[in-house]
Amino acid sequence: MAGIYLHIPFCRQACHYCNFHFSTSLNRKNDFIPALLKEMQLRKDYTGGEPIETIYFGGGTPSLLETDELNPIIDRLHTLFPVAPGAEITLEANPDDINAPKLREWRKAGVNRLSIGVQSFFDEDLRWMNRAHDAGQAASCIEMAQREGFGNISIDLIYGGPTLPDGNWKANVDRAVGTGIPHLSCYALTVEPRTALDTMIQRQKKQDVSPEDQARQFLLLMDWTAAAGYEHYEISNFAVPGKRSRHNSSYWQGKTYLGLGPSAHSFNGKSREWNLANNAKYIAAEGSAIAELEVLTPVQQLNEYIMISLRTSEGCSVSEIIRRFGAAAAREFEKNAGAYILSGRMRRVDDRLQLTREGKLLADGIASELFFEPSHVDL
Numbered sequence: 001m002a003g004i005y006l007h008i009p010f011c012r013q014a015c016h017y018c019n020f021h022f023s024t025s026l027n028r029k030n031d032f033i034p035a036l037l038k039e040m041q042l043r044k045d046y047t048g049g050e051p052i053e054t055i056y057f058g059g060g061t062p063s064l065l066e067t068d069e070l071n072p073i074i075d076r077l078h079t080l081f082p083v084a085p086g087a088e089i090t091l092e093a094n095p096d097d098i099n100a101p102k103l104r105e106w107r108k109a110g111v112n113r114l115s116i117g118v119q120s121f122f123d124e125d126l127r128w129m130n131r132a133h134d135a136g137q138a139a140s141c142i143e144m145a146q147r148e149g150f151g152n153i154s155i156d157l158i159y160g161g162p163t164l165p166d167g168n169w170k171a172n173v174d175r176a177v178g179t180g181i182p183h184l185s186c187y188a189l190t191v192e193p194r195t196a197l198d199t200m201i202q203r204q205k206k207q208d209v210s211p212e213d214q215a216r217q218f219l220l221l222m223d224w225t226a227a228a229g230y231e232h233y234e235i236s237n238f239a240v241p242g243k244r245s246r247h248n249s250s251y252w253q254g255k256t257y258l259g260l261g262p263s264a265h266s267f268n269g270k271s272r273e274w275n276l277a278n279n280a281k282y283i284a285a286e287g288s289a290i291a292e293l294e295v296l297t298p299v300q301q302l303n304e305y306i307m308i309s310l311r312t313s314e315g316c317s318v319s320e321i322i323r324r325f326g327a328a329a330a331r332e333f334e335k336n337a338g339a340y341i342l343s344g345r346m347r348r349v350d351d352r353l354q355l356t357r358e359g360k361l362l363a364d365g366i367a368s369e370l371f372f373e374p375s376h377v378d379l
């Protein structure tokens, strides 16, 4: 089973915190679609004929696509790839693009899951982030999508910003849970280098984020979502049973995925490829857009497994390390994890080493401490 990710590199306006690849100039959209179709054709063998279980339109803002742009893309995917019956087809949508006719068209095209970039139900927060939508649109779009028959909806929420006191954070989570949507993705606001937010903070035009506020709001989030019946199945993702994102789960399980469009990554278990992150160059490349290919060494594959699996609720399987990397690597990993078990940041459950609630606060830091140096182990 494999997945396909399509990067739609256009946005209506630039959110201050964003470091994804996108352009706010939409005038290349017409040339982008043929280039994407061409890339699809040229790379149709990447997934080796495996059934395509998930398709994910991300970005950028895929909800900016018109129906006569989206339909040919989905039609071509079905022509070129063995899309499995019941495949999960997700479209990321922003609240300001959502309306009843568009929702109907998306459903007709085969989209069966929406990931909506709500971020907050408060205007003050949305303005601070420079989102293109307002609180009214954030609130109404979910109900509208449900009315049009979308049951499988996820929304993104951002916490830890200076305009979000704990009370508003609780109101955001309560509101999301109250809509009955089965999936939430919640991210701590990160100040990425060279973003508008970074510059504004450095020039003291915006208040910086507080790591203490972020940690506290993450702990609160874990309590609230657990009480509402959501499984915390990945550091940033929460789902009611049976409604995990199949697409994102396949990344975390190391399955093959093909990434199409500017800046998209592809992965086949052994190597990773990156597409050009420039719309004009991507279009000019006429489908041959791979800018970089990295063949992962066994140590890199092991470190990637540690990083990704520790972020999931299942954790890191010792028998999987033995199977893929040998018993010596597993013994060294268990020895290194011992200190985190003693400090209460990790626990052992049968074959698996998992992060505890306190450990989840430091997920990426703990994973990188457990990484193997190339010289340390003979894999």
Ligand code: SF4
Residues within 6 Å of the ligand: 010, 011, 012, 013, 014, 015, 018, 019, 020, 022, 059, 060, 061, 094, 117
């Ligand atoms: S809509 Fe999404 S991709 Fe576009 S600028 Fe905002 S956060 Fe970034």
